[in-house]
Every structure is written in C-alpha cells, then in structure tokens.
Amino acid sequence: MRSIADMGGMQGFGPVNRAHDDTRFKAEWEAKTFAVNILSLAAGCFNIDESRYSMERMPPGEYLNTSYYEHWLYSLEDLLISKGVFSQEEYQARIAELAAKEDDHAA
Amino acid sequence: MLPKEMVAIAMATGAPTLRAIETAPKFKPGDDIRTTNDNVSTHTRLPGYARDKRGTVVGYEGAHVFPDAHSAGRGECPDHLYRVRFDSETLWGKGSDGPGAVYLSLWESYLLAGKVS
Numbered sequence: 044m045r046s047i048a049d050m051g052g053m054q055g056f057g058p059v060n061r062a063h064d065d066t067r068f069k070a071e072w073e074a075k076t077f078a079v080n081i082l083s084l085a086a087g088c089f090n091i092d093e094s095r096y097s098m099e100r101m102p103p104g105e106y107l108n109t110s111y112y113e114h115w116l117y118s119l120e121d122l123l124i125s126k127g128v129f130s131q132e133e134y135q136a137r138i139a140e141l142a143a144k145e146d147d148h149a150a
Numbered sequence: 151m152l153p154k155e156m157v158a159i160a161m162a163t164g165a166p167t168l169r170a171i172e173t174a175p176k177f178k179p180g181d182d183i184r185t186t187n188d189n190v191s192t193h194t195r196l197p198g199y200a201r202d203k204r205g206t207v208v209g210y211e212g213a214h215v216f217p218d219a220h221s222a223g224r225g226e227c228p229d230h231l232y233r234v235r236f237d238s239e240t241l242w243g244k245g246s247d248g249p250g251a252v253y254l255s256l257w258e259s260y261l262l263a264g265k266v267s
Contacts, residue, residue, distance in 0.1 A: 044190060044191050044192060044193065044194065045189075045198040049197055049198045049199075051197050051198070051199040051200075052198075052199040052241065052242060081161075084165070085157070085160060090220055090221075091165070092193060092215075092217040092220040092221035093220070093221050093223075095193060095217070095221065096192065096193035096221035096222070099193060
C-alpha cells in the first residue's frame, strides 16, 4: 500500500541528516518495546510482515509526529490485541493499575 | 515457541525466509524487466516509487516467504526473489541527484518481462 510509510522520493522533509544516525536506545521504554516485539515474534504471536503491515496502517498524521519506536509500539499493541493475546479492556485496565501504583509512589 | 537456550542463536542468525519451491525462476541475471503497477491496498515490498519502472535483473536470491501473502494471513506462499538494478533517473526523474543506481530485492510476482513498448 502507498501509505505514509512508503516515503521514498517524497520531498519537503529537508535533507537527510546523517549526523543523527545514532541507533542506540534513547530511553528504557524503547529497549523494552524492542525486546517485547522480538519475543512476541519468537513466540509466534505474529510475524514480521504482519508487523510491517500494521505500522503502515498507522494514521498518517500520527505516523509523522511520532518516533521510530513509537511506530513499533503502535504495531505491538495493535497486533497483540487483534490476535487476542489480551483484550483492549485488559490492556487499559493494566495501564490504569500501573498508573495508580506510580501515583502511590509519588504521593 | 522458542526455547530459552535458542534465544542467543536466533538473535545472531535471524529467522531465515529461504524456502524450497517447485517452479523454476522465470528470470535470470541480465534480463530486462518492468515492475507491475498494481494499486494494492495491503502490504507489499514493492515501493511506490518503483512501480511501473524498467530495471535489470542482476542477481537471483532463491525463493523466499512472500510478504504480501504472509502479512495478510495467507501463509508463506514462497516466491522467487531477485536483485534488480534501476537507474536513478528512471526512479527519480531528470534533475534529481545525478547518476547512480538503486538496487532492490523484488519478488517475481512484482516483475514483468521487459522490452514492452
């Protein structure tokens, strides 16, 4: 599909800045997103082509405004929910539970 | 499921996509090809900029899992994979960065016999 991820030859984004080619993780959540993705692939939850297809279907505005690993996180959430590993409700409940725990620590 | 002791090996070698298939490859190095211009709305590894372009087969890479099928839950459907050379100007047009070439690994179903007038 000619989605926003298929950008080859598009203009208006400015020059490619090779000085920004630092592939190291910039935050812990990036490393975790990468790890859970690879483990989910190894466990057979989804395949690499489904993962790429999922990223391509990210809403275009959101795709442009988010980082590389946010694209990975988007497809990870999309696939683990659509494949039934957990439900949207279970996922949201877990986020709320962890957020409440953080609030307790902060208090 | 990947056993724990295999994790390091899998990380080092990746998951190979090379498969054995019955059909013979249609193209060989040196063949002129033209890419398809199918407006598929699902996943494909043929980039938009390389649709309906002329190129030359420069290598054969064996049969590999076909992402267009594999991404859509239609199984692996392995297909022959080729290394294809495109002149920069063919892809980017006159006035782009100058002489050069782009090499893409493309599955046989993206390719038509070249020399089509």
